[in-house]
Amino acid sequence: MTRPHMPPTSGSAAGVRPVRAYLRSRGHAPVSLTDRYVTMVQLAVLAAVAGQPVATMIGDLAGPADPARTGAGVALVALAMTAFLVAARAAGPVLLPAPDAAWLLLSPLNRGHVLGRTARALLVVAVVAGLVLGLGVLAVLGAPDQLMWRLLAALALGVSATVGGMALAVLGQASQSWQVWLTVAIAGLVVLAVVAMSGHLRSAMAVAAAAPLSVVATVAAGGVVLSALLARQAWAALGRIPARTLVSASTRAGHVSNAATTLDPGALTWIAEDNHWRARKLASRRWPSMPAPFALAWHDWLRLARRPRRLAAMAAAAALPAVLAQAGLAPTALWAAVLAGGLAAACTGVSGARRDNDNPVMARLMGVARRPALAARAVLPMVLSGSWTILALAGLALAGGSGTQAAALAGPAAGGVWWLLGPLAAPALAAGALRMARRSPVDHSMPVLDTPGGAIPTGPLIWAVTGADLALAGCLPALSAPLVPPGAFGAVLAAQGVAGVLVLLGYVLRAGRAG
Amino acid sequence: MYEPIIEVAGLAVDLGANPVLRDVRLTVSPGEIVAVVGPNGCGKSTLLRCLTGLQPATSGEIRMFGEPPADNARFWSRVALLGDEPAWYPGLTAREHLELMGAVHATPRMTVDAALDVFALTERADAVPLNLSTGQRQRLCLAATLLRPSTLLLLDEPERGLDAAFRSRLAGLLGDYAAGGGTVVMATHDEGLAAHARQVFPSGVTA
Known part of the structure; x- marks a missing residue:
């Protein structure tokens, strides 16, 4: 069984098989008949559970x-x-x-x-x-x-x-x-x-x-x-x-x-990011003179300006809600898609906060207090999410003709101010993006819940909703816009404005406590 | 003026079940250069981390500037720590990292151009740090650490990746820092750097 040397074959089909067999014999336990049986039963159960809904969907x-x-x-x-x-x-x-x-x-x-x-x-x-x-x-x-x-x-x-x-x-x-x-x-x-x-x-x-x-x-x-x-x-x-x-x-x-299995799915972002900058040739620019927290946050602006194609793709993606509307998505789901897009746009502007949270060496060298730093870093995601949602709602108006679709989206009494909801939700989206950027790695020691639908690992689940939860809480008034009765739209706008500011303020104060 | 900047008494640290530090005593006065020396695994880096509060002590007392180390902006505005290589900000060049350091601190100790010149990085100023060699990245770390104002420098193996010529230049730079009133505590294996400093073993015994 034991092979003290690697098989001395080369360039032939027989060369790879013995090597793989050798590695298998040293690695995991071989797949037994019971393992195969369990896999087959799992597949059969999956087919039985998913079969009916899929058949109904196809029939439709x-x-x-x-x-x-x-x-x-x-x-x-x-x-x-x-x-x-x-x-x-x-x-x-x-x-x-x-x-x-x-x-x-x-x-x-x-x-x-x-x-x-x-x-x-x-x-x-x-x-x-x-x-x-x-x-x-x-x-x-x-x-x-x-x-x-x-x-x-x-x-x-x-x-x-x-x-x-x-x-x-x-x-x-x-x-x-x-x-x-x-x-x-x-x-x-x-x-x-x-x-x-x-x-x-x-x-x-x-x-x-x-x-x-x-x-x-x-x-x-x-x-x-x-x-x-x-x-x-x-x-x-x-x-x-x-x-x-x-x-x-x-x-x-x-x-x-x-990153996906042992550390942190958040680390995935750095792999692509670092590869990108390694291949780029940059010219240094003088740092503008401004208060320390804003000087720190300026990095995010500069980084984004250096990726014009990403900005263009983000702007082009603002057309997606209009496409979804034409494909027949319900107004509430469409609103959720617009706000999710705004959150995604905000997430492209929080790189500095994520870097400092993953590895605080530079943050310690800077010595800027956390609260002012977080507040300054919230400006860019607010601008991004606010602009993106305005663009997306404008796209809906254009595609639907004279704003009817967008007005329907924001409720019957929206009139001409439906687009205000986007910028008013921006602080909450920025808070969500910052919370997402600063979340801890997945805690694999969290319990796994056994449900009739299968096992749910709570660690990755909690990791996945961290950030989105805050954005959702701060955007509740905007999300309820399609459901409000005519005449109450002004109240929705006011509630969204207050909720957005409160969520961002609360987050900055709470997250920056130790600083 | 001569109040000690660092006072450590009876410090003990266990990592897992392993005792790493035992009954460490250390007092450092302003303007001193202290080299923590000893073989691998004797607790040099652990001691530095304890001084910054990043490693909780199992027992004993640490006072930095007369109070326990605190992970806040006030503490980090006085202490400049060079440990592991930092995660560089994406999309910024070497010069821009130094510019950022200069922009954040109201009174930098030197201009960015001077720092690039002193740390022999002028020709690579427009490169992103990940495209620099290991030694150049270490010089960039040192430049960022020495560009910002501070009263205490904590350096963990500052000689890492540096060529022999630059190591001796570094000894001079640290001497200038101390002559200006700053205090330096470094963990090092470099005999040249240690020769310019008061040497201590992590056990607290003066070498």
Whole structure:
């Protein structure tokens, strides 16, 4: 059983298998028959629990789609596919566990075989994502007849798209020319989303929604063939992926999994952030002369100004609520989405607070009291969330025509002042973002709750809601806006203004106590 | 004037079940340079952390400026601590980190340009700290620590990553700091740095 030496094979399929077997024998206990049985039972229970709701949902898709919502739906599907491709490219997508990258990659073993297991995992991820995307496609285009066949065709199209996209990302890792094609695909999807949203594709989408089954089947078959070809190319290219890209992707993944499992999901942000700044060439600017807390907070402003593309993406994302409104989201959910977007915008401006909380060495060197520092650092997230919500509400007004949608969103009596709710919620959103930035790492020693739906670890749960809870508490008046009776909108505005200021003030005073 | 800045009596620290420090006695007066010396694991860094209040003592008494160490702005405006490498602010260059330090403190001890020059970082001023070498990053840490005003410098292995020439320059810089009325306590393995200081073992015994 014991092998004192590594197997002396190289460049062959037989080379990797014994190595993996050796590692397995030294690592976890081998998978027993009981383990497999438990896994199968869990999958069967999952299928039994989720089967009925999924079947009902699919049944509801029968019938033609609502033409007024098709444009927004296509835009959302295109954006989802864009997000999938961007995530695949950011991850690698081909990567190895960090020890494999260090010990197996830089060895004479056949690289394609070393990477085989990763490739299979990527395939599973792509298929699952594709099934969800396929359901999305069917929900958008509808099924005027033959629900089952149209469902199968939509799923085939979805899986083809994600498998093809993943293959493209793998090929992009192996060669620069494929990387260009991946970028073209991402840009094409963004353009498609914009055009679909603008309504220029209405006739084309109507044709697609009413296409006879034979045409749909042909298109799906074409998609499957194309993605199979791409997947074959990608499989062949596995062995040609340069070690340097694999090592950097795998090290990144090592940090990521470390951060995700042992330390703090918040650490994930630093990996991307540090990689970004390492690759940038900067010119120093003179620090403006201002009181110490504001001088400290100036870092967040400078950092944001140095990422204009992120700012542009954030501004573009302000159009999302309008897309969601066109896709038929309920007013209350839409308000929640607008405020969640505002919170996300605020979160991009609290980097300094997060850095000082994770590692207070610099904060100690600065010697600025915590309360003034926190108060000064709240200004940028307030400006960001306030501007973002105004933009999003303006987008809703434009898309809905003369503010009707936005007015409906904020309640029947909103009149022309509905947009004031955004800036009035900004202090609460800023407080939420600061609390999120300064939260402690996940406490894995917290108890795990056993519920009929499964075990819920309270540590990660509490970590996840920290920050959002404060934002929610401070935005309750704004969230209730669609429910208030006509004539009470002024009171909602006043309540939101008071709640926002109180939440931020309370947070700064409480969080900065020790300073 | 000659009131001690640091008074430690009967300090003991256990980490886990391991006794790291036992009955440490230490008194440091203004203007002194003290080098805490000894082999790895003898408790040098732990002693420095105790002085800042970052490591709670198991028993004993610590008085900094006549009172127990407190983790607040007043304390950190007098004490400059150089320990582990800090997490650098994302998107700021080396020069901007020093500019920030100068902007936060009303009366910096030197200008940013002077600090870049003294710590031989002028040519790398526009680099983000993560793109500097280990030694350059340590020089940047030292520059930030010495640029800001303080009455007490606590340095944990300030020689880390520095070349021999810069180590001897550092001894001169610390001498200037003490000559200006400042007090320095450092944990060090560098004999050159320790030679310019009163040497103590973490047990409190003068070497």
